[in-house]
Amino acid sequence: MNGGDGGTPEGGTTGRDAQAGEREREFWDEHVPPLERLIERYRRGPEPNTQALLDAIEPLSGQRVLDFACGAGLTANFLAQRGARVTAIDISPASIGRAVELSQRLGNQIEFVTGELRAGTFAPASFDRLAGRYALHHVELGLVAPILGELLAPGGRGAFLETMALNPLLNLARRRMTGRAGVASYGSADERPIDRGDLRVIGRSFDSVELTVGQMRFLRIFDRNVLRFGHRRLGRLLGGADDRLLALGLGSLSYHQIVIVAKRPR
Numbered sequence: 001m002n003g004g005d006g007g008t009p010e011g012g013t014t015g016r017d018a019q020a021g022e023r024e025r026e027f028w029d030e031h032v033p034p035l036e037r038l039i040e041r042y043r044r045g046p047e048p049n050t051q052a053l054l055d056a057i058e059p060l061s062g063q064r065v066l067d068f069a070c071g072a073g074l075t076a077n078f079l080a081q082r083g084a085r086v087t088a089i090d091i092s093p094a095s096i097g098r099a100v101e102l103s104q105r106l107g108n109q110i111e112f113v114t115g116e117l118r119a120g121t122f123a124p125a126s127f128d129r130l131a132g133r134y135a136l137h138h139v140e141l142g143l144v145a146p147i148l149g150e151l152l153a154p155g156g157r158g159a160f161l162e163t164m165a166l167n168p169l170l171n172l173a174r175r176r177m178t179g180r181a182g183v184a185s186y187g188s189a190d191e192r193p194i195d196r197g198d199l200r201v202i203g204r205s206f207d208s209v210e211l212t213v214g215q216m217r218f219l220r221i222f223d224r225n226v227l228r229f230g231h232r233r234l235g236r237l238l239g240g241a242d243d244r245l246l247a248l249g250l251g252s253l254s255y256h257q258i259v260i261v262a263k264r265p266r
Helices: 018-029 035-044 048-056 074-081 093-106 141-151 168-176 196-203 219-225 232-247
Strands: 064-068 085-090 110-114 127-133 152-163 208-212 256-262
Touching: 018 093, 035 074, 035 093, 048 074, 048 127, 048 152, 048 256, 064 074, 064 141, 074 085, 074 093, 074 110, 074 127, 085 093, 093 110, 127 141, 141 152, 141 196, 196 208, 196 256, 219 232
Parallel strands: 064 085, 064 127, 085 110, 127 152
Antiparallel strands: 152 256, 208 256
């Protein structure tokens, strides 16, 4: 029950140690989606949680945006589509290569950077917005969050769609069931869902941190990892139940949530 959404992976960056970083690089180099699939997904538009991520950092037109751990560039192109001036970074050379192909096919102007995000990669306050899709739970937040905080200009905002460890039932299922008895596992071996301690770490680098959910992913995770989206009627029932849970204000149970950060204006 690892991260991602069962679709296009968006690659990782700085790992918890040198070996983890190398494993992340190798994993995402080996999991680059086909260009035509990316173009099809772009034309369909962002799925609900990615839509919520983008909406959380509007207005985007003319804003300097860093897409952190951009993977094959789908989110970077959604950002550019909204008029943002996008810089996208990823540890995976193969992912960046595909991201360049995608942006060229779509006619979007995006600056791509291959490598780990380190102190000094970009000048302080270089960006008005930060974005990331399944990025933070692949990195050492004690190292990366302060760098992201320094890069965000005063008055800026960021949003990160993440895999979360806030639901005890999903945490238990992830520990005991993932990769066993036919339960699918997605994502890399070194990723770890965001927990409350991680949120506190993130909060030390920004002036505010909040969570939101575009689409509830609690029972939908059963549809993805166990049913493999193979039973449409049951899948619709599970999705409908999730929608009702979200309407009741139980979004904190969702496996996927958007972490929204902000800095006060000077």
